[in-house]
Amino acid sequence: MAAFQKAVDLGFDFIEFDVRLSKDGHLVVIHDADVQRTTDGVGYIGDLTVQEIKMLDAGSWYSPEFSNERIPLLEDVLKQFGGKIGLLIDMKSSENQPQLTKVLSDILMRYIDNGVKPSTLKVQSFNINEIKKFHELTPTISSGILLEKPLNILHFETYRKFASFLSVNHHLLSKSIIHQAKQYGFDIFSWTIKKQYQFQIMQRLGVNGIISDEECKESNSNLLTLIFQ
Template sequence: MVSSATKRPFFLSLLIGLIISTLSYILQPLQPFQSIAHRGASFYAPENTMAAFQKAVDLDFDFIEFDVRLSKDGQLVVIHDADVQRTTNGVGYIGDLTVQEIKMLDAGSWFSPEFSQERIPLLEEVLKQFGGKIGLLIEMKSSENQPQLTQRLSDTLMEYIDNGLKPSTLKVQSFNVKEMKRFHELSPTISSGLLFEKPLNIFHFADYRKFAAFLSVNHHLLSNSIIHEAKRYGFDIYSWTIKKQYQFQMMQRFGVNGIISDEECKKPLKFTTTSTGTLKK
């Protein structure tokens, strides 16, 4: 039988350990990061619309994140879901609709009547209006079912790069490892990344590094050890989708490179030293 005198030192040491670990976390500095607007600034405007993308520019996000699928007539359409029912007044699958049919849909009233004129954009429209103004993080949706999507996206982006758009302002990601390998082969100057919503297997990191520059990870799966290991292989880490302010600070203390969120987060103030030795914002 363990005496109460023996228990006390154990619980005291446990309490001290918890206090030290909590203080070490709290005292970790908030690291700088790239702010990435999830489907545009989708807290303020209907997701994946030009209004949401413009709001992200107005709020000074670094990148907008959005999704692309192929229409029935082979055009790259900016929408998350495979069907249009959730975010428009229509029904049907994007792959079964032509661009003419898609453009007739109201893509904003579900969010607010003031956005009733919003339409589902084409990738070309986004590139023309926002290319060079803000970074573009593009997710390929359902590329395993539409293999021509990868080629079509590569051709479109490379055409814009040939016409002066800087490759550093573009990133492409997908859950599909095979298609991201293929995209990287087609467009090696554009940063490629893999999406994860299940626990990461660090034993695959060496293979991923052959074609991926970043890992975009559900924030619930991130830890100091995972991030440390990923950065050891040279990956940037993006966390998604952050919706609460305390989560922003947690991700900043982890040291992620980018935070994908619906709304803006106040970044840590950057200070520089003046010639007199004082600090200014």
Template structure:
């Protein structure tokens, strides 16, 4: 795990210099015992996905990261929504890319989940960054990049404009199913950790993992593909691994037993803070 492993070593050395070798080992062990909890589209089991309400719930539930999906409006704004159409999660119809930000901002993105969330809006990436930077980690999924030429640069600019292009704590991560998009973003902002999302066994072969390890920091597979062997092979290449998407608590312990570094879930309270 490129950045996580380096951080653990630094912590160990610092603790050893200050309080002896035993203290260093203890600090490193505690870090390795930590499980990263990622609130999928926010705490989307409790609030409408990809809304400020879901992100606020992520913070309240003490998740380590909120995860979100970013696309482009017709006029080039970075908007937070999962599907490439607005039909499922709003009271509107049509593709995201066919609607301006002004049109998207008029939609109700909460009522599909519950009447209690009527009036929730589709946020922009900039709004989320401004509100939650420093409060919680932010895992940004670049969605359907093949529909949005230049989206990687726009995301990079939004981060750079806020001095988030060189995080010293790994609290911003970029991921995508489109490997070319991940690689493109890595070239733009090489200090930001990036991850490959996958639900394909073909992307989890030794050869594929070795190729990804030349630029990626994480491999984030569908939970159905997680095994101790896969975790060990990913770790051997100095990458981290986070599984998606947990919607039933029964899946948590097997993932922990396999040794994953993080769990992406609609229900952040399902995941323990430490492996125990």
């Protein structure tokens, strides 16, 4: 949550984070499938209850200053940051937890009903079938596909039926690919940009957004800047 607040303070347009289902069916905001790398605990998110997860120290590995940092739930993030900054949500392991997509859709629709604007929410995944299902459940929220293999333009016609943006490994991007994708109506986000010169290259290529885990933000009103968890 401290990282998300920092993104708000720096003026980023969106924060990007991953969600996984806990043992008791809650959406937890964490990248890894297990908690060992970033907390003082062990075990897989899918094997832990929310009560067990909330007891873990998720900040001391980074600095003693963040020793009280806890793994948040999606609802914690929505309550604190919904409407303050855009949220780009990555569905993790949805192929192994098929109920995740429905749970995510239900939560987001409830917050939309309570005033969060759909335009401030985006959902993405490597799993094309789950993104298709999410779009069917929640067509008012922009959905996208994560890609780390060379783009096949023959797929663009199919993807456009349920996705409005593509988040692409920056090594795969070129002006011609971006031009073709935009002809099909896609926005293109590049990931993961770590160096300032890469940021500038992506701008020149004409991407719509840049996903980074560094503070490499420049002023450009036409370019979304998204910061990783």
